[in-house]
Amino acid sequence: MSATSAEALIRAAHLGPATAVTVLAAALAVSAGLSIERIVLVTAAVATGQLSVGWSNDLIDRARDRQVGRADKPLATGELSIAVTLWSCALALTATVILSLLCGIVPGLIHLGCVGAAWAYNLGLKSTLFSWLPYAVAFGGLPIFVVMAEPGAGPPPVWMPLAGAMLGIGAHLANTLPDLADDEATGVRGLPHRVGERWTRALSVTILCVASVVIALGSRSPPGGLVLVLLAAVAGLGCVALLAEGRTPFRAAVAIALADAVMLVAAR
Structure with a gap:
């Protein structure tokens, strides 16, 4: 090659x-x-x-x-x-x-399912109404696979795959925002294309922000300084994503997803 x-x-x-x-x-x-x-x-x-x-x-x-x-x-x-x-x-x-x-x-089959x-x-x-489902399954299954990959380990607490699934759905919705027109032109009609740009943006921000709260509440330890800073950043980015124009909402939603990922890793 x-x-x-x-x-x-x-x-x-x-x-x-x-x-x-x-x-x-x-x-x-x-x-x-x-x-x-x-x-x-x-x-x-x-x-x-x-x-x-x-x-x-x-x-x-x-x-x-x-x-x-x-x-x-x-x-x-x-x-x-x-x-x-x-x-x-x-x-x-x-x-x-x-x-x-x-x-x-077991963890191997879970990952292959993802x-x-x-x-x-x-x-x-x-191209269907269930375009969000593969993201929910893949991101929800990822922490289960990772935790159970250690021999003898049980599954993680429920809030981890729940937060992962919400992170996946929110990321899917945000990822479609820049390409809605091109997708429509070629026959792709997933959930974001059916509800339109405004609702896709609102759903993405809402789901990603709820994921942040789930992670903060689900962690066994009280929210530390990093988590509190990230929660504040998520709130600010959520406002930006809902009110801004152009590609700014997409970038803000991606930033929220990144903050959620950091919180998920930092959670105990």
């Missing part, structure tokens, strides 16, 4: 979201007190799973991306071959299955 193809393959993997989810999983593993070996295993399983999700997304959507002139999509522009992407996706998915099951049968939910979104759920 040439250097150009390798660079295009990396871009087709949705490296930003993939890295964010992988870092979140690694941070959760450290916070949960997993052994070094398990931290590495969990991180690798999540990383390969995210790569398979990113590549499958661009493979499935390449015609749509070409239709709306997405110059940032290597498969749509022809920079990257379908065969290379297919092989890479298959290898990543195979590695995900092996690495996940090495974490234990990856399966993301694939289901790519394969068609994104």
Whole structure:
């Protein structure tokens, strides 16, 4: 594979979201007190799973991306071959299955369920009223997988997968905001497209802010200085997301999701 193809393959993997989810999983593993070996295993399983999700997304959507002139999509522009992407996706998915099951049968199957939910979104759920569901399943299942990856560990408290699910739904709604018009033009009609930009923005902010409160209340220890600062930041960002125009609401919603992720990792 040439250097150009390798660079295009990396871009087709949705490296930003993939890295964010992988870092979140690694941070959760450290916070949960997993052994070094398990931290590495969990991180690798999540990383390969995210790569398979990113590549499958661009493979499935390449015609749509070409239709709306997405110059940032290597498969749509022809920079990257379908065969290379297919092989890479298959290898990543195979590695995900092996690495996940090495974490234990139960946690491994939970993680594969999370990856399966993301694939289901790519394969068609994104265009239905239930476009939010794969995000709820994947992000809600992630802390369960991470905590249970340590041998002998039980599931985390209910508030953790609940907060994770809300974080996923809020992130999904926020992520669609910049692309609502392009999605509509190519036949994608998920929940955000059905309720419109204004309600999508309001729902995203509300769900992400509620997730912040769930994390703060669910933690076994009283909210510390960091959590209180983040809660105050979430409140301010929520106001910005609801009142601002342009891309500012999207950026504010993403910032709230990031604050929720930090709180989730810091919670005990």
